[in-house]
Amino acid sequence: xxxxxxxxxxxxxxxxxxxxxxxxxxxxxxxxxxxxxxxxxxxxxxxxxxxxxxxxxxxxxxxxxxxxxxxxxxxxxxxxxxxxxxxxxxxxxxxxxxxxxxxxxxxxxxxxxxxxxxxxxxxxxxxxxxxxxxxxxxxxxxxxxxxxxxxxxxxxxxxxxxxxxxxxxxxxxxxxxxxxxxxxxxxxxxxxxxxxxxxxxxxxxxxxxxxxxxxxxxxxxxxxxxxxxxxxxxxxxxxxxxxxxxxxxxxxxxxxxxxxxxxxxxxxxxxxxxxxxxxxxxxxxxxxxxxxxxxxxxxxxxxxxxxxxxxxxxxxxxxxxxxxxxxxxxxxxxxxxxxxxxxxxxxxxxxxxxxxxxxxxxxxxxxxxxxxxxxxxxxxxxxxxxxxxxxxxxxxxxxxxxxxxxxxxxxxxxxxxxxxxxxxxxxxxxxxxxxxxxxxxxxxxxxxxxxxxxxxxxxxxxxxxxxxxxxxxxxxxxxxxxxxxxxxxxxxxxxxxxxxxxxxxxxxxxxxxxxxxxxxxxxxxxxxxxxxxxxxxxxxxxxxxxxxxxxxxxxxxxxxxxxxxxxxxxxxxxxxxxxxxxxxxxxxxxxxxxxxxxxxxxxxxxxxxxxxxxxxxxxxxxxxxxxxxxxxxxxxxxxxxxxxxxxxxxxxxxxxxxxxxxxxxxxxxxxxxxxxxxxxxxxxxxxxxxxxxxxxxxxxxxxxxxxxxxxxxxxxxxxxxxxxxxxxxxxxx
Numbered sequence: 001x002x003x004x005x006x007x008x009x010x011x012x013x014x015x016x017x018x019x020x021x022x023x024x025x026x027x028x029x030x031x032x033x034x035x036x037x038x039x040x041x042x043x044x045x046x047x048x049x050x051x052x053x054x055x056x057x058x059x060x061x062x063x064x065x066x067x068x069x070x071x072x073x074x075x076x077x078x079x080x081x082x083x084x085x086x087x088x089x090x091x092x093x094x095x096x097x098x099x100x101x102x103x104x105x106x107x108x109x110x111x112x113x114x115x116x117x118x119x120x121x122x123x124x125x126x127x128x129x130x131x132x133x134x135x136x137x138x139x140x141x142x143x144x145x146x147x148x149x150x151x152x153x154x155x156x157x158x159x160x161x162x163x164x165x166x167x168x169x170x171x172x173x174x175x176x177x178x179x180x181x182x183x184x185x186x187x188x189x190x191x192x193x194x195x196x197x198x199x200x201x202x203x204x205x206x207x208x209x210x211x212x213x214x215x216x217x218x219x220x221x222x223x224x225x226x227x228x229x230x231x232x233x234x235x236x237x238x239x240x241x242x243x244x245x246x247x248x249x250x251x252x253x254x255x256x257x258x259x260x261x262x263x264x265x266x267x268x269x270x271x272x273x274x275x276x277x278x279x280x281x282x283x284x285x286x287x288x289x290x291x292x293x294x295x296x297x298x299x300x301x302x303x304x305x306x307x308x309x310x311x312x313x314x315x316x317x318x319x320x321x322x323x324x325x326x327x328x329x330x331x332x333x334x335x336x337x338x339x340x341x342x343x344x345x346x347x348x349x350x351x352x353x354x355x356x357x358x359x360x361x362x363x364x365x366x367x368x369x370x371x372x373x374x375x376x377x378x379x380x381x382x383x384x385x386x387x388x389x390x391x392x393x394x395x396x397x398x399x400x401x402x403x404x405x406x407x408x409x410x411x412x413x414x415x416x417x418x419x420x421x422x423x424x425x426x427x428x429x430x431x432x433x434x435x436x437x438x439x440x441x442x443x444x445x446x447x448x449x450x451x452x453x454x455x456x457x458x459x460x461x462x463x464x465x466x467x468x469x470x471x472x473x474x475x476x477x478x479x480x481x482x483x484x485x486x487x488x489x490x491x492x493x494x495x496x497x498x499x500x501x502x503x504x505x506x507x508x509x510x511x512x513x514x515x516x517x518x519x520x521x522x523x524x525x526x527x528x529x530x531x532x533x534x535x536x537x538x539x540x541x542x543x544x545x546x547x548x549x550x551x552x553x554x555x556x557x558x559x560x561x562x563x564x565x566x567x568x569x570x571x572x573x574x575x576x577x578x579x580x581x582x583x584x585x586x587x588x589x590x591x592x593x594x595x596x597x598x599x600x601x602x603x604x605x606x607x608x609x610x611x612x613x614x615x616x617x618x619x620x621x622x623x624x625x626x627x628x629x630x631x632x633x634x635x636x637x638x639x640x641x642x643x644x645x646x647x648x649x650x651x652x653x654x655x656x657x658x659x660x661x662x663x664x665x666x667x668x669x670x671x672x673x674x675x676x677x678x679x680x681x682x683x684x685x686x687x688x689x690x691x692x693x694x695x696x697x698x699x700x701x702x703x704x705x706x707x708x709x710x711x712x713x714x715x716x717x718x719x720x721x722x723x724x725x726x727x728x729x730x731x732x733x
């Protein structure tokens with residue numbers, strides 16, 4: 001009896017001490033209050049100092065006491081202001097005054113939520129929201145209570161099930177709820193609300209906009225995928241945007257009630273409302289929309305055109321788009337980034353208009369195949385890779401397929417290592433390991449996919465992506481290993497070695513190539529690794545004395561063992577230059593001396609605009625010179641060759657022929673009133689200049705090209721990109 005009394009009297013003072021340590025971020029001292037497995041765990045409170053992938057924890061942590069709603073135990077809950085897709089509350093079992101084990105957010109206590117029916121009311125002056133959620137829940141296992149989670153500024157006021165009120169307790173954003181007696185599934189009504197005031201970080205409600213986007217405003221268990229409907233009460237002059245399809249709008253005297261239905265199960269919910277202006281454009285039977293309080297009609301129409309090109313490619317590459325329209329939302333309070341919502345995306349002010357292929361890619365990578373972010377950030381890897389894939393394999397209206405190689409060379413994605421790649425593996429890069437998860441998810445994971453494309457080829461890569469979309473069970477969260485199985489099936493051979501070395505290993509390949517020699521129609525050499533050896537299909541360029549080039553591939557682990565391997569490939573005639581990884585695709589150690597000339601070096605140049613060519617000033621950015629330089633070297637020269645002698649010389653060197661407003665290059669002609677051309681030109685003495693002509697509504701995007709022709713929206717129509725011909729991993733024979 002005394003022991004029971006102590007059990008209930010001890011926790012509160014102890015948790016108060018734990019709370020003090022949490023507020024002070026004293027991760028090491030927290031071990032004084034641990035026992036059992038937790039006392040032996042490696043850095044179990046590292047989150048206090050490191051935080052999450054997107055800044056979770058920046059506002060500090062608190063600790064509070066939670067009792068199981070059915071008397072099944074006690075917990076300590078560490079809470080912080082949450083942002084979407086990031087680290088959540090940290091929960092630890094509390095026994096005898098000590099924390100003993102961590103309760104993973106993936107532990108659902110046998111529960112799941114399959115569907116939500118929300119009704120939502122905003123109180124704009126109070127910056128608050130009231131929500132009623134009728135959630136379709138499933139229960140399994142022997143637990144008499146389940147836990148669900150949401151952002152900690154939401155407080156639950158009532159929960160009821162089929163038999164009436166259900167017992168519940170709450171600490172921070174963690175709610176313990178008694179399971180309805182004898183129920184395997186049930187509709188559970190949850191009433192909750194709170195002040196939502198985290199602009200530029202998470203949700204924000206105010207007189208000019210109400211956004212629940214980028215926070216956990218819905219009850220969730222293990223961030224499992226769910227569908228929902230949302231009935232939203234907002235001011236009569238406001239527009240509501242949520243995931244899925246709008247199914248009804250009703251106007252009353254002072255409010256507008258908008259209902260959305262989201263039938264694609266997913267793990268990230270977004271919802272916003274505001275006095276948005278709407279621009280719509282139907283392109284090939286689909287409506288593209290932009291919502292903004294400040295964008296012009298022309299900019300909104302242009303955004304629709306940019307989006308249409310992206311979705312046409314993704315439907316062809318991945319599969320059917322699952323909604324009838326797409327919306328780009330510009331929000332004043334979201335911040336400077338962007339966030340996917342599968343049928344729309346939210347952008348901070350100043351981002352749009354833009355040709356963004358990343359957020360739309362999440363419709364498939366995160367939407368059709370959901371991600372919880374609790375095991376890895378694989379979907380960010382796929383979205384980053386898909387953005388590059390769109391640039392290489394897609395193209396704007398007016399782009400000719402016969403010039404496909406030019407886009408492929410121009411839009412190879414940079415694959416430079418980051419220090420964080422040594423800290424964890426892609427396979428284990430959940431939001432909970434801290435900011436390094438972002439570098440692994442957005443960086444290394446995308447580089448790995450580019451390496452896979454080089455290994456299996458573009459066509460097989462495209463087939464594998466489409467096959468994963470086609471075959472993955474709807475409503476089931478995906479992970480890297482699911483895609484790995486698809487790749488094996490697609491290419492018809494074992495690929496575990498590839499994913500082992502790239503996803504389940506830290507770091508990146510570090511190697512040199514030595515003793516390269518040609519004899520008897522063969523090219524031979526030695527690959528020497530520093531650290532782990534990697535099996536790589538290493539693209540190799542052979543350049544011959546007559547200027548001709550051939551491309552082959554070297555197996556970096558062809559013959560040998562340990563960290564030293566020899567290669568031997570056919571090469572009928574002796575090359576004068578051999579360049580390994582000539583397009584700089586591979587995640588590896590890079591030298592500072594292997595970057596060819598390209599238009600992305602323009603930032604270091606001043607710009608001069610010929611008087612009378614003010615319509616072309618947009619190409620100069622902020623680097624405009626007021627006086628005409630004496631020579632072109634080191635300058636972006638913006639002038640017409642018919643009226644400027646230096647421009648005439650630079651156009652001749654670039655291969656541009658200009659007559660009036662028409663510019664011709666290698667069989668392609670553009671109108672300089674709604675298009676542009678740029679080229680980095682080699683001058684005498686090793687100097688360079690850029691010639692630029694024309695006008696685009698958005699800054700031209702040349703990728704890595706040193707020469708480009710662009711349409712009115714700044715999209716590449718033609719390009720010329722140099723392979724690496726000097727520096728690291730380049731051999732002159």
